Amino acid sequence: MKLLRPNIAAMSGYVPGFQPDDIASWIKLNTNENPYPPSPRVVEAILAEVGSDGASLRTYPSASSQKLREVAGELYGFDPSWIIMANGSDEVLNNLIRACAGEGEDIGYAHPSYSYYSTLAEIQGAAVCAYGLTDTFNIEAFPEYYHGKVFFLTTPNSPLGFAFSPEYIEELAQSCGGLLVIDEAYVDFADWNALELVRKYENVVVTRTLSKSYALAGMRLGLAIARPEIIAALDKIRDHYNLDRLAQAACIAALQDQDYFRESCRKIIATREWFSRELLEIGYAVIPSQGNFVFASPPDKNGKRVYDGLYERKILVRFLSDPLLTHGLRISIGTRTEMEATLAALKAIG
Numbered sequence: 001m002k003l004l005r006p007n008i009a010a011m012s013g014y015v016p017g018f019q020p021d022d023i024a025s026w027i028k029l030n031t032n033e034n035p036y037p038p039s040p041r042v043v044e045a046i047l048a049e050v051g052s053d054g055a056s057l058r059t060y061p062s063a064s065s066q067k068l069r070e071v072a073g074e075l076y077g078f079d080p081s082w083i084i085m086a087n088g089s090d091e092v093l094n095n096l097i098r099a100c101a102g103e104g105e106d107i108g109y110a111h112p113s114y115s116y117y118s119t120l121a122e123i124q125g126a127a128v129c130a131y132g133l134t135d136t137f138n139i140e141a142f143p144e145y146y147h148g149k150v151f152f153l154t155t156p157n158s159p160l161g162f163a164f165s166p167e168y169i170e171e172l173a174q175s176c177g178g179l180l181v182i183d184e185a186y187v188d189f190a191d192w193n194a195l196e197l198v199r200k201y202e203n204v205v206v207t208r209t210l211s212k213s214y215a216l217a218g219m220r221l222g223l224a225i226a227r228p229e230i231i232a233a234l235d236k237i238r239d240h241y242n243l244d245r246l247a248q249a250a251c252i253a254a255l256q257d258q259d260y261f262r263e264s265c266r267k268i269i270a271t272r273e274w275f276s277r278e279l280l281e282i283g284y285a286v287i288p289s290q291g292n293f294v295f296a297s298p299p300d301k302n303g304k305r306v307y308d309g310l311y312e313r314k315i316l317v318r319f320l321s322d323p324l325l326t327h328g329l330r331i332s333i334g335t336r337t338e339m340e341a342t343l344a345a346l347k348a349i350g
């Protein structure tokens with residue numbers, strides 16, 4: 001259609017993980033959601049914000065989400081001027097591209113990882129280059145000096161689950177002429193994070209989400225931590241009321257209930273370790289995971305066959321049609337009961 005920009009007309013668009021309508025009748029392990037509810041304080045905070053008559057909803061929310069920046073800043077050890085809140089980390093990933101890469105300029109990411117970076121780059125009209133992974137999970141043929149405007153590093157990696165070492169990430173920060181965006185969507189389930197590098201390097205940005213470890217995928221909450229100059233630029237670009245009132249109330253309550261958060265992560269990590277061991281026992285290859293999911297391959301390397309078998313049993317996992325990934329499945333970690341049922345199904349499927 002002539003009314004559209006050619007790149008928009010030509011692109012296919014991102015396909016998010018399937019969200020079935022009858023969600024309660026599935027064991028849903030396909031989008032790395034948290035199997036536990038958010039902190040009870042989140043529900044209290046949302047109800048308090050709505051009030052008995054919803055009067056608060058008449059007025060716009062805080063445009064800057066300033067209180068959230070303060071709470072997050074205290075939690076992560078940064079001045080609030082180093083933090084921006086986002087309507088899901090997807091929003092801030094998008095705005096980082098819009099801030100830094102013009103039409104035809106280079107964006108890079110490691111493949112396989114989060115393919116949405118590529119979609120966002122296409123929308124912007126940026127040139128996108130995917131760098132493969134070596135057998136030891138470093139980036140293949142990464143240039144000595146990367147001239148692109150933004151490089152996205154998902155660590156822990158999704159869908160594979162491994163995390164790049166802090167030393168390796170630091171080397172990448174030094175080799176990037178543009179921004180190194182470290183997407184730490186899954187880092188709360190990992191043994192280390194890269195926040196120190198934000199302090200050390202002016203080109204490093206860390207993004208986080210409350211969708212996974214805080215069980216708030218439905219509220220759409222994320223954030224980025226970076227130098228104040230970068231945060232100020234992102235503030236110019238974002239929707240001025242990017243977080244609604246309920247999301248802001250939920251975010252503060254969730255971040256302030258660290259005991260609940262830690263316990264939820266602990267249970268998921270324990271279940272991940274148990275499930276990984278059980279998969280190995282039944283002959284699956286499993287990449288040791290630092291996320292709330294595992295990438296596992298059946299002995300015949302036929303991920304689709306197992307996906308179909310699980311689907312028939314109303315267990316939803318992620319099969320990725322990328323030829324690099326068809327040998328396995330990404331399986332989110334649910335409750336221990338859900339994972340026991342999944343294991344039993346895998347044994348029955350054979």
Ligand SMILES: Cc1ncc(COP(=O)(O)O)c(C=O)c1O
Nearest residue numbers: 088089090114158185209211222
């Ligand atoms: C690596 C990675 N980054 C970012 C996101 C987006 O998270 P959010 O829900 O905060 O937009 C996801 C969601 O699955 C993800 O896997």
